[in-house]
Amino acid sequence: MTSANQPARAVAVPTGGGHAGTKRAPSARVSDHLFAVIPTAWLAVFFLAPLTFTVVYSFGHSLFGAVELGFTLKNYQTALSGFYLSTFLRTVQFAITASALCLAVAFPVAYFIARKAGRFRTLALVLILIPYFSSFLVRVMSWQILLARGGVFEVVLNFLHLHDGPLDLLDTKTAVFIGMVYAYLPIAIVPLFVVLDRIPGPLLEASRDLGASRFQTFWAVTLPMARPGIATAVLLTAVPMLGEMVIPKLLGGSRGVLMGQAISSQYLQSQNYALGSAMAVLVLVAVAVVVAALARLTKGFAEVSA
Amino acid sequence: MSVRMDGRQKRITDAGLTLWFGLAILFLFAPLAISMIYSFNLGVVGKQTSNFTGWTLEWYPAAWNDLALRRSVQTSLYVAFWAALIALGMGASLGYALVRHPSPQVRKWLSGLTYILLIVPEVVIGVSLLLFYAVTGIPLGAATLIAGITPAAIAVTALIVRARALTLDPKLEEAAADLGSTRLKTLWFIVLPQLLPAILAGGLMSYAFCFDNLVVAAFLTTPTVNTLPVYLYGSLQYGPAPSVYAAATVVFLFTVTLLGLAALCFQLSRSSGRARSGGG
Numbered sequence: 323m324t325s326a327n328q329p330a331r332a333v334a335v336p337t338g339g340g341h342a343g344t345k346r347a348p349s350a351r352v353s354d355h356l357f358a359v360i361p362t363a364w365l366a367v368f369f370l371a372p373l374t375f376t377v378v379y380s381f382g383h384s385l386f387g388a389v390e391l392g393f394t395l396k397n398y399q400t401a402l403s404g405f406y407l408s409t410f411l412r413t414v415q416f417a418i419t420a421s422a423l424c425l426a427v428a429f430p431v432a433y434f435i436a437r438k439a440g441r442f443r444t445l446a447l448v449l450i451l452i453p454y455f456s457s458f459l460v461r462v463m464s465w466q467i468l469l470a471r472g473g474v475f476e477v478v479l480n481f482l483h484l485h486d487g488p489l490d491l492l493d494t495k496t497a498v499f500i501g502m503v504y505a506y507l508p509i510a511i512v513p514l515f516v517v518l519d520r521i522p523g524p525l526l527e528a529s530r531d532l533g534a535s536r537f538q539t540f541w542a543v544t545l546p547m548a549r550p551g552i553a554t555a556v557l558l559t560a561v562p563m564l565g566e567m568v569i570p571k572l573l574g575g576s577r578g579v580l581m582g583q584a585i586s587s588q589y590l591q592s593q594n595y596a597l598g599s600a601m602a603v604l605v606l607v608a609v610a611v612v613v614a615a616l617a618r619l620t621k622g623f624a625e626v627s628a
Numbered sequence: 629m630s631v632r633m634d635g636r637q638k639r640i641t642d643a644g645l646t647l648w649f650g651l652a653i654l655f656l657f658a659p660l661a662i663s664m665i666y667s668f669n670l671g672v673v674g675k676q677t678s679n680f681t682g683w684t685l686e687w688y689p690a691a692w693n694d695l696a697l698r699r700s701v702q703t704s705l706y707v708a709f710w711a712a713l714i715a716l717g718m719g720a721s722l723g724y725a726l727v728r729h730p731s732p733q734v735r736k737w738l739s740g741l742t743y744i745l746l747i748v749p750e751v752v753i754g755v756s757l758l759l760f761y762a763v764t765g766i767p768l769g770a771a772t773l774i775a776g777i778t779p780a781a782i783a784v785t786a787l788i789v790r791a792r793a794l795t796l797d798p799k800l801e802e803a804a805a806d807l808g809s810t811r812l813k814t815l816w817f818i819v820l821p822q823l824l825p826a827i828l829a830g831g832l833m834s835y836a837f838c839f840d841n842l843v844v845a846a847f848l849t850t851p852t853v854n855t856l857p858v859y860l861y862g863s864l865q866y867g868p869a870p871s872v873y874a875a876a877t878v879v880f881l882f883t884v885t886l887l888g889l890a891a892l893c894f895q896l897s898r899s900s901g902r903a904r905s906g907g908g
Contacts, residue, residue: 372756464659470678565749
């Protein structure tokens, strides 16, 4: 995409200043490298180095509030047995289910914005994104109010005759799923919108002209073309869900502890940094598996920033 | 006959999609509306309740007079400002390098790094930074928090700038070089003005993003460096007052104003890009 630019610039012959030509080539190289080197250096210190520490410490021997470096798999044994294993498996299961639910809710929304909203599409996108910019924590706290016994949700469902009597949703799995779908819906809609928006209209018309039904066109043309967007949407929702700690804590009560809370309590309460690190690495492994599976299932990821 | 049936089918699908979209908007806005409405809730003995107990305006002045709350807002503003400034600079630089670095291999590596920044869960980043600072003996403070929340913001800014940099016309830079401009001058007078709307949009997005950061900040907080989300999170244990909803409402209106500016910048950058590529 940029390969064409480079030779052209190198060939450019100075016609103005006399000695500028000799100076330009090396200075161009220096500035080009600086653009890459400065952010990489910053990220190496404040991102890659801390992650490396976590990986190294996950193999260390744990003392209270400290870690003796070494090589042991004991932390992984602990993290993959009993309570911790069931927490890990529950987290993976929650992330996959919530991400699938999120995708199911997001797809028709993205389809509507890309294909049906017409001149209101920018407005529709802005509407989707606005709540995302208010305090995340306060919105989850508001879900507590909505889902509480006698709360708005219960009143509305009773009014619509979809449910009778009191509804105890707070501190249940359902509440966590509602919260997860809610929190990650905008992030799922955007990449889906981007790919659906790119499908040329004439292509769909051609499919219809050639005798495909509405459903066949959707199944054989729209869906395959939306695959990179679906992959990105799943990636951007499932991955943070694997580490989500606020929603399960506020809406799930004490029964459904997920990895995010478990890791955080190893660091902040139990002071078992080695075990906490091993659990964090397990989350990273799960993330890597999700990424690899998505990359295999689809041809690639859609650009999120279109 | 099939055409008429098809038309009906289309109408039903369209109506279904419209309804679905409306429900999604309702779903997304309900908690936001509740948080605003409940900032006027009387509550019970100064605590927020899930039943609406009556209207009052007292929580807005109460939020203003709550020193701890006010300090946490100040800390958040300060932390978000510096983090956004760093993310703006680093992200712009990374975004430009993603498109224009001479080596395709380096571009591939940088793009891999950018995506990794976005897919490592925050809780893992939070504990890793806590461990990193503890082991290296760097005392926690505002600076360590600012540095810690920048990586994801840098990635977001870089992707926004990258999208804009892809539309840059290299002929303009060549022309500047042909006319004797140094590389630095070209960058400053030709490249930067074209990227500026995207850079500013990235900076504003980073600002909103860093202001609301809870998970990383929860691990790096200290008694003196307490951001608004961390303060709210702490207040959950003993039941939050409606004043935190009032504070959140004010902050939201402030953020939306910033977001409006960001959207405007991005819109300008996109429309000017489209106009130019359409012309050439």
